[in-house]
Amino acid sequence: MSIDAEPFAAGTFQASSPADGTPRTLSLGALELETGGRLPQVQLAFQTWGRLDAQGSNAVLVLHALTGDAHVADGPEDSDGWWRDLVGPGRVIDTERFFVVAPAALGGCAGTTGPASPAPDGRPWGSRFPFVTLRDMASAEHALLGHLGIEAWHTVIGGSMGGARALEWAASYPERVRRCAVLASCAASTAEQIALSQIQVEAIRLDPAFDGGDYYEREDSGPVRGLGLARRLAHLSYRSEAELGQRFGREAQGEETPLGSADRERRGRYAVESYLDHQASKLVGRFDANAYLSITEALMSHDVGRGRGGVAAALGGLEGIEFLIAAVDSDRLYLPEQSEEIVAALPGEVSVDYIRSPIGHDGFLTSAATQLEPPLRRLLG
Numbered sequence: 001m002s003i004d005a006e007p008f009a010a011g012t013f014q015a016s017s018p019a020d021g022t023p024r025t026l027s028l029g030a031l032e033l034e035t036g037g038r039l040p041q042v043q044l045a046f047q048t049w050g051r052l053d054a055q056g057s058n059a060v061l062v063l064h065a066l067t068g069d070a071h072v073a074d075g076p077e078d079s080d081g082w083w084r085d086l087v088g089p090g091r092v093i094d095t096e097r098f099f100v101v102a103p104a105a106l107g108g109c110a111g112t113t114g115p116a117s118p119a120p121d122g123r124p125w126g127s128r129f130p131f132v133t134l135r136d137m138a139s140a141e142h143a144l145l146g147h148l149g150i151e152a153w154h155t156v157i158g159g160s161m162g163g164a165r166a167l168e169w170a171a172s173y174p175e176r177v178r179r180c181a182v183l184a185s186c187a188a189s190t191a192e193q194i195a196l197s198q199i200q201v202e203a204i205r206l207d208p209a210f211d212g213g214d215y216y217e218r219e220d221s222g223p224v225r226g227l228g229l230a231r232r233l234a235h236l237s238y239r240s241e242a243e244l245g246q247r248f249g250r251e252a253q254g255e256e257t258p259l260g261s262a263d264r265e266r267r268g269r270y271a272v273e274s275y276l277d278h279q280a281s282k283l284v285g286r287f288d289a290n291a292y293l294s295i296t297e298a299l300m301s302h303d304v305g306r307g308r309g310g311v312a313a314a315l316g317g318l319e320g321i322e323f324l325i326a327a328v329d330s331d332r333l334y335l336p337e338q339s340e341e342i343v344a345a346l347p348g349e350v351s352v353d354y355i356r357s358p359i360g361h362d363g364f365l366t367s368a369a370t371q372l373e374p375p376l377r378r379l380l381g
Helices: 134-141 143-148 161-172 191-205 208-213 224-238 241-247 271-284 289-300 311-316 336-345 373-380
Strands: 024-032 038-049 059-063 099-103 155-159 179-183 322-328 352-355
Touching: 024 134, 024 143, 038 134, 038 143, 059 161, 099 143, 134 143, 134 161, 134 289, 155 161, 161 179, 161 289, 161 311, 179 373, 191 224, 191 289, 208 224, 208 289, 224 271, 224 289, 241 271, 311 336, 322 336, 322 373, 336 352
Parallel strands: 059 099, 059 155, 155 179, 179 322, 322 352
Antiparallel strands: 024 038, 038 099
C-alpha cells in the first residue's frame, strides 16, 4: 500500500489543519486485501476535531457502526455529529484536549472507496467490487497514522461494528494502540448474527432492480425496496421487544385502521409498521445498496481469532493495551455474554461496564455519554 498524500512529521498536524469536522480524503494507492483481492486505488475519507499535541500522543480514533460515517462530532455550520453527546468540546472525549480522527469504512458509501466508486475503467465498481473484511478496513485506516504524524493512538473506540473494528485494530496493530474501548460488540460474529445478516443481504439481492449489483445506470432508484427491507430487519434487532411494546403496542398509525378493509393492500398500518417504514425510508435516501452488502458481509466475517490461534490466543497476548469493554443490558443483537467472553480472554483484570437501557442495542449510541462517563474518563486519563 502506498500513500500519495504528503505525510506530516510527528506532532505537526496543528495550525494548518482544516476546521473541525471538515471532510477530507487521503489517497492510499493500491491496497492488497486479506482474501487475495486487490484494489488498485483507494481513497480514504475522514474528519478530524481538535489539535494534535507536539508529541503526537493525544490522538483518538473513533470508528463508526454499520451505516455510520466519519461525521462523529459537530462540524461546519453546526451540523450534528452522530456521537455528539460523547465527542466535542468539554464532553467525555474532549476535543479541546484530544485530537479526534474518524474515518469512513472501506466498502461503504460515505466517501471512502466502495462499490459505487469508479473502477479503473471509470464505471462504478458495482458487482466487481471485491470482498473486504474488517481487517482490510483497519489496514486502510493504518495509513492515517503516518499521514497525520501519529506514532500510536491514545485510544481507539467504537460501538457495534465500530467496536469490532476497534478490537481488530488492537489485535492487528497492538504497538499502535495504547487504549481500546469496545462497546456493544463481540470478538467473533455468531451463527445467529450471520443468519440475520444473510437475510438482509438476500433481501437486497432478490430485489428485481438489483441487476446483479450493476444498477447504477438504471433510470429508477435501484434496489430500494430490498434495501428498505434489510433495514427494517436490522433496525428490529437494534431495539428491544420491551421498548417496541411500550412505545407502540398494538396502536394504529394515526387515523389508519389495520382492520378497516377486506382488501389487504388497503388496510391501515400499525404504529410499529409505520416506525419501520420510516427507518427504511431514512436509510434508502442516504445509503447505497451495494455498500450495505459490502460492509454487512465484512461484519459477517468478523473473527478476531482468525489466523491467530483463536480468540483467546489473539486477545490473551495484548498485555500492553488498556481496555474498556461495555455492553447494553437489553441488547438482543450483541448479547452481554459476548462482552463477558471478551474480558475473559483479555489479560489482567478487566470487567464489563454495563449500560442500563430499555431500548436495546442502540443504547450504546443514546446512553454511552452519560452512563459510561466515569469509566471512559478513567480510561482516557
